Amino acid sequence: MKLVIYACFSGTHAAVVAALIHLGWLKPQVLPSWEELDKHPEFNTPTGRGGLRFLGRTGEGYAVYTAAIGNDGELVRRAVQSFLPLVGRKPTEVVWLDLSQQVSLLWRAGAFLQRYSALYWLGTLLLRYSLKKDYWRLVKVVGKVRANQ
């Protein structure tokens, strides 16, 4: 069994976009509109309890998940890596991708501002604007992951 987990601050933006690209629901060569992204129920929707969210399975049998990690991405990576041997799993069974540092500052600021209801509109505006640039970054990251599978 192999898992691919895309993680970002809230687990609702960069991680979901990357997972959707990975699963082939977004085309890597076509920039999606915000409205198109919004049609996916996982996009821009917090999980509540903050665990893993299953998005689908690739043709190669990889289960693709997203995760919310706040500002503790490196901590979670270490915890996941040290957890796997405890349950008898190899580190190679989980591909862990922390996208929180891969996206632009504007994207991160947008995701952060969306947490506050009064600034939700501004956060959305920043995310919509930075999507034009960050989408291609995410396409690159996912491309590397897929190439290594």
Added chain:
Amino acid sequence: MIIIYHCFGGTHSSVTAAAIHLGLLPRDRLPTAAEFRALPYFDARRKGEEGEIRFMGRDSAGNNIYTVGKKNLGTRFEALFYDLAVALGVPQQEILLLNTSPLVNHAMKLGGFISRRLGLVSVGRPLVVWGTRRAYFNLVRFVNDRGALGGEAP
């Protein structure tokens, strides 16, 4: 079963609870400061080591006991690892995550910050030990309440 005690830094309350669980600390009396300082990993985790799940020992029921620091992840930490276990096909009853953060008092927080974050061990450690001694019997109760999970007999 795997039992993981977790708190903010993974070096004070979680280590103390794990030590009580394993019988490294007594349940019927307050340990001395020297007994706390002698514990493996007590006030010893360095910056950059948070998140590493560390083995503390095996209890009489054969459970492996670990500690870890989760920093600001709060309840998301447990959700993440329970979900990960399920995704990996590990039976949920094989893993137990126990959060000792609610038992941490202000002296432990301040002492831990001074010792671990600021690196002023000579100031922070006595304070964190003092705070841990004040919280000690709450930690004993916390572990005892989970005695049926296989901890050493109270």
